[in-house]
Amino acid sequence: MILARVRGNVVSTTKSDRLEGLKLLLVVPISIDTFEEKGAPLVAIDTVGAGEGEVVMCVSGSSSRQTTLTENRPADLSIIGIIDSVELGGDMVFEKFRNERRQG
Numbered sequence: 724m725i726l727a728r729v730r731g732n733v734v735s736t737t738k739s740d741r742l743e744g745l746k747l748l749l750v751v752p753i754s755i756d757t758f759e760e761k762g763a764p765l766v767a768i769d770t771v772g773a774g775e776g777e778v779v780m781c782v783s784g785s786s787s788r789q790t791t792l793t794e795n796r797p798a799d800l801s802i803i804g805i806i807d808s809v810e811l812g813g814d815m816v817f818e819k820f821r822n823e824r825r826q827g
Contacts, residue, residue: 748802
């Protein structure tokens with residue numbers, strides 16, 4: 724599993740019929756230590772109703788096809804959770820609602 728931040732939507736009017744009706748989001752992996760973005764943006768299938776700016780948990784490979792929405796679909800990266808908080812070594816390194824207030 725990886726943590727990532729949602730950075731935008733992906734719209735594709737022409738695609739495999741097995742992808743019809745699925746929401747595609749652009750996500751950027753983040754460092755668990757610093758919560759800074761690292762690496763290139765990736766396209767993920769949203770299975771939980773995530774929105775732009777949210778920190779999400781993603782799975783890749785065959786695990787990405789283990790949700791009700793992605794079963795038997797050509798998925799390689801799926802968003803399976805929206806992160807509320809992360810505690811690392813006894814320290815709270817991320818809290819969704821506190822971070823939203825600071826950014827807003």
